[in-house]
Amino acid sequence: MNVHFIAIGGSVMHQLALALHKKGYQVTGSDDEIFEPAQSNLQKEGLLPAGMGWYPEKITPGLDAVILGMHAKQDNPELQKARELGLKIYSFPEYIYQESRNKTRVVVGGSHGKTTTTSMIMHALRKAGKDFDYLVGARLEGFDQSVQVTHAPIIVCEGDEYPASVIEKRPKFHFLFPHIAILTGIAWDHINVFPTFEFYLEQFTIFIQKIESGGILIYNETDPVLKELVLANKRPDIRYQPYNVPPHSIANGKTTLTIEAQTGELQVFGNHNLLNLHAAWYVCRELGMDAASFVKAISSFTGAAKRLELLARNDNTIVYRDFAHAPSKVKATIDAVKQQFPERTLVAVLELHTFSSLNEQFMNEYNGAMDRADKAAVFYSRHALELKRMPELPAEKVYAGFGKEGLQVLNDKNDLMQWLRQQPYKNACLLLMSSGNYDGADILNFAQEITRN
Structure with missing residues (x-):
């Protein structure tokens, strides 16, 4: 595969570029500015562009895919050249889907808790020795990068409701088509993109419709807005798993969790983290993990960067x-x-x-x-x-x-x-x-x- 990135310096864009390079793809890219740590990361793998700016001559008929970053504008000369040549142009999430068509796709959506919930799932699966790919929005201990794309049978994705690209204004999580979906809660955000709460709410209704037939929606039943949305959009062809704050106790600044009679002391705390953890458990159970393995694994989870x-x-x-x-x-x-x-x-x-x-x-x-x-x-x-x-x-x-x-x-x-x-x-x-x-x-x-x- 021969892939070119327009705006390769983005925080997740450069991570995908690195992941595809490690998979053996031919990767090129351009950008008008690249900051750290993207600059050093790309340079280390020989992917840093020789010069800053846009170079239409890099866009050739031999490209299998052009991946367009959020930083690129409508009048980007490389984008215009790709359109003229009729090349396949993907936003970041659209391309992730192309790479995961034959995988079990786990997508974590919601207004809050996405990164932590995704990180918890990743941590537990790694501790259990499962092979999986991932896309997460923060640095996580034990993982070298925030995007991994290999031949693994599972992919775990943080699903953002922000627009996919300058030419694809629909939310990123509309393009991932999960088999296992999580919705953590709904609270109006990104008002520059979603000027009314009703419009924002509609994006989650659409996300529910994107779940693959036979799949499952794991949702936070303590959020009244989300619960009402789920009940109003019931599908007969998918399963539903509500979750809430799991049984736990707090003593001397430490939280002890109980799931299916299995107990463990946690490194993280707070009802929002316990909710995230409960959602992560239901995902891991869907992927074949038992309660004892999950509680043992999650007891060593210290959190994602900048999350408490x-x-x-x-x-x-x-x-x-x-x-x-x-x-x-x-x-x-x-x-x-x-x-x-x-x-x-x-x-x-x-x-x-x-x-x-x-x-x-x-x-x-x-x-x-x-x-x-x-x-x-x-x-x-x-x-x-x-x-x-x-x-x-x-x-x-x-x-x-x-x-x-x-x-x-x-x-x-x-x-x-x-x-x-x-x-x-x-x-x-x-x-x-x-x-x-x-x-x-x-x-x-x-x-x-x-x-x-």
Whole structure:
């Protein structure tokens, strides 16, 4: 196979390029900018383009496939050349499906928990010695890359509802056609793409229709919106498996899980992680794993990168970071830490960084999300607004939206660091939530600083 990537430097695009190269395919690619770690990863395998930019001459009739990344625009000269030649042009998920037609396809969809649930399934299958391919949106301990495509009989995919490419606006998870599907929950997000909740909801209805006949939908029955959607779209040709928070106990900051009379102490915690874990169990059971093997495997799961990731700790202070940015994710993460450490002061910082979270019209969706934090701050930089070409977000609108008494709203990274230094860290948890980098503030060093003693 001779495959060319337009926008090869993307976080998942370059991972797919590496995976196909390792499979023995002839891989080429172009991009107008490539950052780390993609640059080093591609260079190591001899796939880094010789020069930055677009080169239509790379698009030849001998190509079996052209894979189009999200970064590419409609007027991309390589895309135009591929169209002129009548070549097969695929978005990332469309190509993943082509590579997995003869595999059992597991797809994890939902507004939150996708990465963690996918990672849990991968971890358990690896511990059980099963051969599988995968697509996941984060770094995971024990896995060298985030995309693997081989001749394995199973593929486990994180199913994103974001558009597939510039020429294919439908959500990525509409192209994966699962035999085993998970829906973790539904909470409105990506309002720049899905301007109404009804439109967003429709994408999950379509996903249910894409499940292969004879397949199974594993869904979170504790989410009333999802439960209603599933019941309204029942199909007679697939099975349904609801899940909820499995039996467990919490003692001394540790959670012990029970599944089918099998018990094990977990490295992760929180109801949202327990829900993710329960969904992962039903997938693994479908793939032939027993409860004893699953509980033993999942007991060593330490989490995906930036998902309630432990940054630093001492006897007085524990610091976690999390990718949480959407309202439901923020609330679930705060609730998890408060439930696990009820006697500790919870200091929580949320950075607004996405299109949705920086939109004044979306702010009311955050109402109550940070209520359980003892000390809370919301940070967003004017720089982020400028980069996204968004209007000013007034601090008073943030206050009103969150409805949290005593909430600090900060725009300057120096003010953020000053606020952090003023907080109490004796018998406390510091929770840092962001999909950005706090406008370059040295948060990681601060975490080490307050736990050094």
